[in-house]
Amino acid sequence: MRARRGRRRPAAALAAVLAIGLAVTGCSAETTVTVDVPAQVQGDLPEATVQQLQDAVTSAMTASGSSGAIVGVWAPWSGQWVSGLGTQTPGGADPVDAEATFRAGRVTRAMTCDALYAVAAEGKLALTDEVSDWVSGVPDLTDVTLGSLCDSTSGIGSYAPQLSSLWLGNPTRVWNPHELASYGLGQRALGTPGSGYFDSDAGYVLLGLALERATGESAATVLQQYVFDPLALDSTQLPSGEAAAPSTGGPVLSGYQSFRDGNGVMNCAAPTDYTVMSASSGYTDSGVVSDITDLGRYAQALASGALLSDGQDRFANPLPAYSGAPSWFTARGGAYQAGSMVGQYGAFPGYLTAAFSDATSGLTVAVVLNNSAADTGVVAGLAWELAAIASKVPAAGGGATPDAGLPWTAQQFHDAIIAASICPPAQ
DSSP: OOOOOOOOOHHHHHHHHHHHHHHHSOOTTTTTOBBBBBOSSSOOHHHHHHHHHEEEEEEEEHHHHHHHHEEEEEEETTTTEEEEBBBSSSSOOBBBTTTTEETTTTTHHHHHHHHHHHHHTTTTSSSTTTTGGGGGTSSOOOOOOOHHHHHTTOOOOSSSHHHHHHHOOTTTTTOOOOHHHHHHHHHHSSSTTSSSOOOHHHHHHHHHHHHHHHTTSSSHHHIIIIIIIITTTTBBBBSSSBBBBBSSSSSSOEEEEOOOOSSSOOSSSSSSEEBBBBBGGTTTHHOOEEHHHHHOOOOOHHHHHHOOTTOOOTSSEEEEEESOOOOOOOETEEEOOOOOTEEEEEEEEEEEEEEEEEEETOOOOEEESSSOOOOOOHHHHHHHHHHHHHOOOOOOOGGOOOOOSSSOOOHHHHHHHHTOOSSSSOO
16 A cells, blocks of 8 residues: 555444444645555565455355455555455456455545535534535424534434335436435434434435535535545545446446345345446445545545544544444444444445554555445454454564454454355355
């Protein structure tokens, strides 16, 4: 990595899995940000570690019905491993390209919050502004602020439960973000604003609309100016609404989703292809596309607060990610905190994606599976399994290995992923 440090709701899905077992003093469109993490040792991780990592990914591929995966693991003290595994199609022979583009899913949420904090630092809006100040045609959301949309503490409902069958049935349809938000606003409030973490895709869509109003730019341009350009994420963008593959100028990871047959058995051998789809159903909640190197670099920037201005404390006072969550798993600022790691995970039709980084050690993991049928907790669990494996890798040149202090073991999540398998055993 070039940079140095400078269906189901994700939390609910992860609860099921747990139950089973890039310095910056401000940012403008022309600023290039340095991510302040330990310098990356050049070279590959040891063969034995790579084998462990590969075994973990292939096991999760089997469990999720994925024919392919792309993974990046960066341990600054030891080396890195970036690889494409499997094939583009189930039973096919075309190998997965590690440089392929894919849909980043709900990592988009953290990026939207990056833009919010940057625009606020310029004085164009405030985190404490009410949503109705910036988004027209919405109900009077008492006590719902732009900051609460980023933190997902607004209590606003989600649109995915109502619309997922529609966009799976008609993946080329272009969705208006106001329409998406209306479905979430039409749901019963999940809780009193500020009283807890309430997963809400509609909240991040409303936040995107507010950013468009405050800047006079499209959401795609806002993210480009405040996030992608400053971090030199050259393969990352928020696409237009027109249905397309994640990239039209380079390799693409094909994306699929399996469905159950008439006997209730998941069809993992012949999943439905969702590579070509409108990103409009995700918009500023989950519409971004990226590649694994960009995603890893972004995770480091997120964890280290590279895009924050002086005085901004985005992850202060985190909340439990769900009722009964372990104390090490919290949420704030459009991201999850898992032990010492900060990141995001989730799904977009065809893809399960996760990216997490520890700002102190620089340990970073990014991974995508190309079947979105499984619980999103599977890809989060895989990212944490990979982090646990990589955290033990010896330092190059006999140096010291940093103490990651992760509150989980690799085996814990390996077992949980297998237990959460959606595909029948091979005959």
